[in-house]
Amino acid sequence: MVCFHGGLAVIPPFIKGAVMAKVLVCTGAEDPVVPHDEVVEFEKHMTEAGVDWQMIAYGNAVHNFAKPEGDGSVNPAILYNEPADRRSWAATKEFLGEVFT
Numbered sequence: 001m002v003c004f005h006g007g008l009a010v011i012p013p014f015i016k017g018a019v020m021a022k023v024l025v026c027t028g029a030e031d032p033v034v035p036h037d038e039v040v041e042f043e044k045h046m047t048e049a050g051v052d053w054q055m056i057a058y059g060n061a062v063h064n065f066a067k068p069e070g071d072g073s074v075n076p077a078i079l080y081n082e083p084a085d086r087r088s089w090a091a092t093k094e095f096l097g098e099v100f101t
Helices: 036-048 082-099
Strands: 002-004 023-028 053-058
Touching: 002 082, 023 036, 023 082, 036 053, 053 082
Parallel strands: 002 023, 023 053
Antiparallel strands: none
8 A cells, every 4th residue: 555645544443464454654754644653653564454554754844745736835745856756655665566576
């Protein structure tokens, strides 16, 4: 499973071993939509559940960093960040290559 700038709120408890998918989360390090506490809780619950997960936070990127039409004019959390978009797509291809080989 790959998540781009998604909400990370979790509803515990996760049952250890119940999540079989590998998880990649690509998020903006300055995301005003997902509070830091939510990120910490997500990490805690994924680890406690034994999920094979990874999270990459892109600096200078907000919530919708991979939306090319995002210029921040309607919502400051919708602001395109080309390096984060490019890097997250490269990470996704690598992740999927690992999952499907």
